[in-house]
Amino acid sequence: MPKGGTVAELGEFGLIRAVTENRRQPPTTLLGPGDDAAVVEAADGRVVASTDVLVEGVHFRLDWSTPEQVGRKAVAVNLADIAAMGAFPTSVLVGLACPAETDAGLVKRITEGMWAEASGAGAGLVGGDVVQADQLVLSITALGDLRGRPPVTRSGARPGDIVAVHGRLGWAAAGLAVLHRGFRSPVTVANAQRYPEPDYAAGPAAAVAGATAMIDVSDGLLADLGHIAEQSEVGIDVRTDLLEVSRRLVDVGTALGADPLHWVLTGGEDHALAAAFPPFADLPEGWRRIGAVTMPDSGLTVDGKPYAGETGWEHWRRPQ
Template structure:
């Protein structure tokens, strides 16, 4: 059954039936009023709300022949939840706007929503509403809300010379998975699944804020590109150490088979959504964080003191 056959209000009913207690009680602890009215009501105990939005366009950000609708739902939610965590906040709610071709299967929308709800549930957040529209291009736009719990937001502009740079999560895996899929392969599974469904360490964001992180960012467009935002906003230079990035055999073997430098995936690949933060030099960091570089006087991002010779990251308006 297509979304046209289901109808606008029938599709809304299918979606909302998958969100609240009937869908396993995953409405989110901070949701005071869920879907069904003109707007949802979400608790804001801190009196400040952290907000972020992101858009995924079919053929540009995802391919239906590469990923299931559940996978795409996880990816769409993760991209926004990671942004909230990178501010040092805890995600509380998601809103989704779905623009769909009339002939899209309604069951595909079911899977998308299930994936988003499941990803949001990992941080205790709920999907609280949104909008739908007909469109020739399948587009998923997600807005995430979060709570700072009394902490100051961790911005991109606080890094200072002498700080250390640390990363929580993995990097390069999703980019490798994208390359594997684009060459017509479906393995190694580790890399393909990393592209389809990122594993984001959301909890380390608020923890980093409590540890005194001076700046933080979610790596969505590439390590060099995103750290470049911190360098620019903070007026500093960032130098990374190549030898601290351990590469699994699957990644090395895939790079050899495809004729790719694996460190291009590490330094320029996106979609894993690790969190990278800067901390004062003597900060005692938990084991989730790996030291990957340092903040110095100057500008730009280097690797072992030199510019990286390969690509720098994703740019939506450039051939990547």
């Protein structure tokens, strides 16, 4: 790929070649980029699919994040959804829209991050499309394999189940607060907003352990547990004494005049996993109990009481 230049100078097909050639694919990719469509192995007979759209200025900012971090985030938010179904990631399709004057090197660096995140999860970038647009937009579709097990949906939780989480909570929200204030440190907190680090194996492990319901925590712990409660027709109670509030988040909260527990309960974009398990299940490694599934008429509560305020992020929600 030539150094410098724009995507218009490189051209659509030159850009596609530049970001796909000489890349290794996993065994599940039977036919990768270069044809009308990819061919992906589906030995299970079923395919788990998820799509997300990331818009510059809404989901990422290039003055906050490196292009590689943007690429990693774009793929990670989709693969986390695959893991939340109890499936293993296999493939990623990429739609990229950008202005004609976009630096071709920028696009290459974004796709470097995509390749790194996908390959680390055992998946391949198998195809996609590039088009001209007024701003940078990334559309990602991820595919996964259940390997013979039923999917873990949001609708299977039962009263008496344990509620547990895997992964960090509140870090991305704290990172967003740090970056909005114009700071770039603590780096570990700021990086949590720049790109999540899901453990993709945690979802299949939960499925094997008998998880009755599961969700990717993208919009906030309470908001996403609310989806499980609604679709399972149960209540859920979260215990704050069981939540991990990192000392680093406490320090950032003190510096910014914010409540770190609020970040943990309502902050999105960490892409941790939350799940319900049978009462006497042995939780897989890395999973920790944070509450319980309660009776349908009990609603979503924190320490037995309704939570005051917004429970997480929702697009187009009108200000109160």
